[in-house]
Structures are given as structure tokens and as C-alpha cells.
Amino acid sequence: MKKTTSLFVVLFFMVSLALVGCGASNTVKNQESTMKIGVVVKALNSDYWKTVEAGAKAAGEKYGVNVIVLGPNAETDVTGQISMIEDLVTKKVNALVVAPSQASSAIPVFNKAKENKIPVILADTDADWGDKAAFVGTGNYNGGKIAGEYLAKKLGKNAKIVILRGALGDPTHDERANGCIEALKAAGLEVVAIQPANSERAMGVTVMENIIQSKQSFDGVFATNDEMALGAEQALKAIQNKAPIVGFDGSMDAMSSIQGGELDASIAQSPYNIGFKGVEAAIEAAKGESIEKRIDTGTEVVNIDNIVQKLDELKKLLGK
Secondary structure: OHHHHHHHHHHHHHHHHHHHHHHHHHHHHHHHHOOEEEEEOOOOOOHHHHHHHHHHHHHHHHHOOEEEEEOOOOOOOHHHHHHHHHHHHHOOOOEEEEOOOOHHHHHHHHHHHHHOOOOEEEEOOOOOOOOOOEEEEOOHHHHHHHHHHHHHHHHOOOOEEEEEEOOOOOHHHHHHHHHHHHHHHHOOOEEEEEEEOOOOHHHHHHHHHHHHHOOOOOOEEEEOOHHHHHHHHHHHHHOOOOOOEEEEEOOHHHHHHHHOOOOOEEEEOOHHHHHHHHHHHHHHHHOOOOOOOEEEOOOEEEOOOOHHHHHHHHHHHHOO
């Protein structure tokens, strides 16, 4: 009897161990089968990119994939951003979503992703790279035109406009500035200065102060992102200049400034949708499904007329 009992106990433990091993094996397989999407933005130092991140992570939660969001400390850190993309390629993510700070410099690493069969979705900023799976983002040229038309309507013919733009060579800021210039010229306004302020608020202050000190006369300002617009507003406020300033992005800080009667307007994108739809497209591309080559997330003017509604929407997205 004792021998039979002992044999039963041994068999019980052997079956239990086999089941535990099988469960552990299944757990590993489940972990290995989880899709990984790498998202690399231009920086993580502003509400705009944090909203892109929020959208990307929301898509990851909805579809049950692991979304890794990375970005350097400044949009000018092109080398740092490329290193982050290379690292994700080395880690063999299933797909990449990238907002390239300098598209031409990123093409070699995009080619490396292609060699590793990793589809690349370009988000926010397009690039002249024929192997991209899709572009997800704003029609930046049209958004710039909307800004120019807004200033033209507000200021009228012959008004003089200063443009503060992001880093030279960044196609997003090229398109926004060029769209605005076209609209201003068509309406009979003059662009008297175009200065890079590298998408940074502090540099926006400095560049605007330099323009003021040069005695250049102007009637309004367009900045190709909100951080520079807020910097320009700070510089103008110091000399009690009430010239209207229009930014671009629709960030939380810009909306608060509009509500406080400081910035006049911002051309709002939908950074949340850029992140969400970017990851959504990346998942489809990783599965080998066909996707649209261009996914436009739209733009709109945010000013004092619709600020309360838009600010409430953004606060919910950022959890503020």
C-alpha cells in the first residue's frame, strides 16, 4: 500500500511540474508574441509631443500592443534622435513611427529598418523616402496658409509680418512658413523678417528681442510652433507691444495664453490623432495589411471664439 501511495505522489508531482513548465512556456510565447511598436518623436519637452505620446499609448492599449515612445530633449538633437531609431531597429520592433527632425539625415537609418523588414510610418513630418509605409500628420503647408489668411483678415493690406520658424532644414517648418508667405503675399501683406528660433520658447524671446532692437517695424507675428510664439509674446509684452501673434500646434500653454488675452491664435493640429493613427497604421503595416499612403489629421484656428471648448478637450487628453 505504501509503495502504491508513494508511486501516486511521484506521478502527481511529475504531472504538476509538466503543467507548470507548459504554463511557463505558454507565458513566454505570449510575451514573445506581443507586438512592439517604436515611436520616436522630435522631443518630449512640450505639450504637443506629450499629446502625440498620449495618443500613441492609447492606441497601444486599445489594440493590446507594446508601444515604446522615445524622444530627445530638444528638436535640434538630430544625432540623438537617430541613435534612438537605430536602437529600436536593433531591438527588432515590429514597426516604427517616426517624426524625423531632419528627414534627410534619417534616411540611412530608415533604410536599415527596411533591410530588417521593419515598416516605417512617418508622422508629423514627411520625408522624400519612397519606402515609407505611410505618412500620418497635418497638411503643414495648408496650415501655414490658414495662419496667413487669418493675419491678413485681422490686419489688412500692407501690414508687415515677422515669421519665427523652426530649425533650418526641417521640412515641417519649411511648409508652414511657405504656406503663410503665400497667403500673406496674395493678400498684399509684406513679410519683413524670417528668423529661425529652433522651436524653443527661450530662443523665441531672444530672436524677437533682436528684431525689436533692430528697429524693424512690424504689425504681426507668425511662429511656426507655439513655443516660439509664446517666446515672442513674452518679448512684446516687455515693451507693451500689442501686435497679434499666431502660433502653430494648439498646445496647452498656447491655449491658456489665448484665453488670457495674450496670444491671438494658434493653428491647432490634432497631435493626439497623429500619435493614435500613427500607431494604428504601424500595427496594420506590421501585419502586412494595406494602408492609406497619406492620413491627414487636419488643422483649425483656435482663438478667443472657441478657446473654452478646445482647452477643455486638451485638458482631458493630457489628464490635467
